[in-house]
Amino acid sequence: MASLRCKLSPYFNKARGYIVLVMIVVSLATAIGFSLWFVGNYVDSKSGPGTDPLVLRLDAFSLSNFEVSNWSLSAEWEAKLTFGNQNGGLIVTLNPFESYVNYKESEALSCASVDATLHIPPRKQKTVQIKFDSTGCEGEQPYVEDRVMKHLSEDKKKGYLSFSLKMHIDASYSMKELLGMGTQAALNPNCSGLKVELLGSKGTEGKINGGHKCSIPLPK
Numbered sequence: 001m002a003s004l005r006c007k008l009s010p011y012f013n014k015a016r017g018y019i020v021l022v023m024i025v026v027s028l029a030t031a032i033g034f035s036l037w038f039v040g041n042y043v044d045s046k047s048g049p050g051t052d053p054l055v056l057r058l059d060a061f062s063l064s065n066f067e068v069s070n071w072s073l074s075a076e077w078e079a080k081l082t083f084g085n086q087n088g089g090l091i092v093t094l095n096p097f098e099s100y101v102n103y104k105e106s107e108a109l110s111c112a113s114v115d116a117t118l119h120i121p122p123r124k125q126k127t128v129q130i131k132f133d134s135t136g137c138e139g140e141q142p143y144v145e146d147r148v149m150k151h152l153s154e155d156k157k158k159g160y161l162s163f164s165l166k167m168h169i170d171a172s173y174s175m176k177e178l179l180g181m182g183t184q185a186a187l188n189p190n191c192s193g194l195k196v197e198l199l200g201s202k203g204t205e206g207k208i209n210g211g212h213k214c215s216i217p218l219p220k
Helices: 002-047 146-158
Strands: 054-068 073-085 090-094 097-103 107-114 118-120 125-132 160-175 182-187 190-199 205-214
Touching: 054 146, 054 160, 054 190, 073 090, 073 097, 073 107, 073 118, 097 125, 097 146, 107 125, 118 125, 146 160, 160 205
Parallel strands: none
Antiparallel strands: 054 073, 054 205, 073 125, 090 118, 090 160, 097 107, 097 160, 160 182, 160 190, 190 205
8 A cells, every 4th residue: 555655646746736837827817817907997097088088179160162052062171170188197199080071960061081190198289280172081072962952052042051070080098107008999079060151242151260169979
């Protein structure tokens, strides 16, 4: 019996070593997983969409070469926008995005692209100029229905038009104190209630000056 115990002892020692090794690996994996969970929650609490770091102001909006009938529409719009980062610890990055001029709130009239990536440091702001014409968005302009052009034609006779400006932006909020760690967010800024009074005898131009606060709904 003693001889058998001596013979089995090396195998037991080897098995015990494997068990200890497995326990160490599991413990390390658990500790790493908990650390990543904790850091992830911390990052989300400091840089997630709920922190609401980004604000948007429409500085100016203009319309020119506006011609419309019940069957055709031609126009050029131009918008000056200022994105502001009101957070003191985040770097906000806005990837290239598309913006749309809508008739009132829902009918897209024109599309334009912002091709540059915007990096907005803490407590800073960036201003962009967006021009909407037939060449924007690689020429892929929205289709405008006849009924919308009819409404535009009727509004032109009244001397004013109602627009909104909408964007779809993929953004990231990075924490500079955590080596760039942060979160991603899909943003849909909206500058609504843009009432443009038409100028001149032909009513082909109009503009809005002064800051207009836009909304940036929090991602769901």
